Amino acid sequence: MKTIDTLTNMSIQITTEKDTLHISVNGDIVNFDTQTTLKKIQKSITKQIKKIIFINNNLQKWDSSLLLLAFETICLAKDKKISYSIDSMPKNLQELITLAFAVNRKPSHKTSDQKDFLEEVGFKTLSITSKIKTVCKYIGEILSSIGRWLTANSVMRKIDFLSALDDCGPKAIGIVSLISFLVGLILAFVGAVQLQMFGAQIYVASLVTIGMCRIMGAIMVGIIIAGRTGSAYAATIGTMQVNEELDALQTMGLSRIDFLVLPRLLSLLIAMPILTILADFMGMIGGAFVGVFMMNLPYQEYWKYALDAFSLKNFLVGIFHGFCFGFIIALCGCYCGLTCGRNADSVGVATTRSVVNAIVWMIVVTGIITVICQELGI
Amino acid sequence: MTKEAIIRVNDLTIGYGDYVLLHDANFQVNKGDIFIIMGGSGCGKSSMLRVLTGLLPPKKGNVIINGTDITQASPAELQKIREQSGILYQSGALFSSMTLAENIMLPLQQYSDYSPSTIKELAHLKLALVGLNGFDDFYPSEISGGMKKRAGLARALALDPDIVYFDEPSAGLDPISSRNLDDLIIELNRSLGTTIVVVTHELASLFAIGTNSIFLDANTKTILAQGNPKELLKNPPNKEVYQFLTRGETK
DSSP: OEEEEEETTEEEEEEEETTEEEEEEEEEEOSOOHHHHHHHHHHHOOTTOOEEEEEEEEEEEEOHHHHHHHHHHHHHHHHTTOEEEOTTSOHHHHHHHHHHTTOOOOOSSOOOOOOOHHHHHHHHHHHHHHHHHHHHHHHHHHHHHHHHHHTTOOOOOHHHHHHHHHHHTGGGHHHHHHHHHHHHHHHHHHHHHHHHTTTOGGGHHHHHHHHIIIIIHHHHHHHHHIIIIIHHHHHHHHHHHHTTHHHHHHHTTOOHIIIIIHHHHHHHHHHHHHHHHHHHHHHHHHHHHIIIIISOOOHHHHHHHHHHHOOHHHHHHHHHHHHHHHHHHHHHHHHHHHTOOSSHHHHHHHHHHHHHHHHHHHHHHHHHHHHHHHHHTO | OOOOEEEEEEEEEEEETTEEEEEEEEEEEETTOEEEEEESTTSSHHHHHHHHTTSSOOSEEEEEETTEETTTOOHHHHHHHHHTEEEEOTTOOOOTTSOHHHHHHHHHHHHOOOOHHHHHHHHHHHHHHTTOTTOTTOOGGGSOHHHHHHHHHHHHTTTOOSEEEEESTTTTOOHHHHHHHHHHHHHHHHHHOOEEEEEOOOHHHHHHHOSEEEEEETTTTEEEEESOHHHHHHSOSSHHHHHHHTTSOOO
16 A cells, blocks of 8 residues: 555545555545646556546545546546546535536537648748738728719718818827927937037028928828827727627628728828828927027028928928828728727727738838839939 | 418538538528527527628528528629618617617618608607607617617618518516517517517527527537427427427426
């Protein structure tokens, strides 16, 4: 006889007698860590063992640890096709064991997530191909929706468009103004430190004007609107998915693109260039604030240099950036909302994805526009 | 006299990815029936509803509604079928940015030739039909769960559909509201002659309203029984159906 776990008032003994394994429990089996014992039971189940018997050797108190030990041992016995007996154990423990094995329904569709390298490559390739197809289809649907709108066949509601325009336009003026002012101010500060070394601090006006008008104004507006409005689009449409409102639209035969994407897209296409102009202007004021009040440049002279540096080409390139960014933000926000899952967690994921995707694509598009402008000499 | 079938389902297999939820299902819904799709959790009731409404393509088989196979239908044909049916979702699925009247007016504006004032009056009427007289200008967030379902039903009825689908109409409702909604379903079926398809596992509800039913089983992934729920209770074809209809009693 071998005692494998003995504490002050409990013991579990495992003995082998011919082809039978006896597990004898005694005392209070409470808060007992079963893992070591289970490993030992596992080792004791040799090929000769044909039966496992639990023996109640004056068992007093017991809790889930004993239940777990019995359950795991029975699982082992079932796996190895060995018969078992728990007849001498307390009645309620027997009942619990019966209950635990009452429904033996395992999900048949759950497959292992582990894939080998080639499987993983194949899976990723298929997933990327399918995503590209979905995005192309989405863009196609948007273009056909714009076509329907131009031919007055769209189901877009005027009130939805006005509400979206109000949300991404007038309501964004405050934050866009503040951030752009601060960006102009920072640009001026950073530039001034360097230019002062050459006594050319007056060119701060040119630096800020060119920087803001050409790209910084549009970029800042893009980032603000992606975080503020694009994420709101994803969250709103994602929540509609969770609430089955998108299904309702589909079963009513109403185009989700016409109804949800088009008003948001059009409002951003209008608002973004206007906000970009505002950002350019506020950035220049920020620069002037540093130049006039901190570097003591004459006010008139600052504006003279600023206006000299202002060029229509740069200004229009900035506005074009704003227009493209508007398209990207609306596309990403609405796409992430429409492809959102059907639970609350998915809405958060969709919102995050919309902002990240919008910013990444804005940078990519900026790079493309910059190269094109360079080639065209703009 | 044999009743005319409005929905005919042939050898339908439903699933997601490689997983099959239900296979080789065959049944038909007759005109004017209150047809119950019942079964335990996870047996594919809601998926069946998504297939019937064209939201989920089946893996195999076909669904013929009013003579058109929706699994093979062109977008225009599918659109026509959708105009002839209404759906009440579990949550009501009302558009939260619109008032109740605007929710009901939306399909009317899209598919009918009525004047704006008639559409407004029709929306008012539909709301009155479901017991929400005077709630036209309320937003979904301003009304209770039961009222949302009624408003969702009013929207589903907007285009006088031939078929109305209900997804768990009693879910989240107190017994009285649930009973009232059942009465409303019976009344609308009787007075409008609308065929009604209800997905539910609420026993009280399915016995109260159902004239025909199918029982889906998650283990065998098949239809285990078809017929009037009360008849199925009297003469259960198998123990699964009996246990389901008696809340787990064993014979």
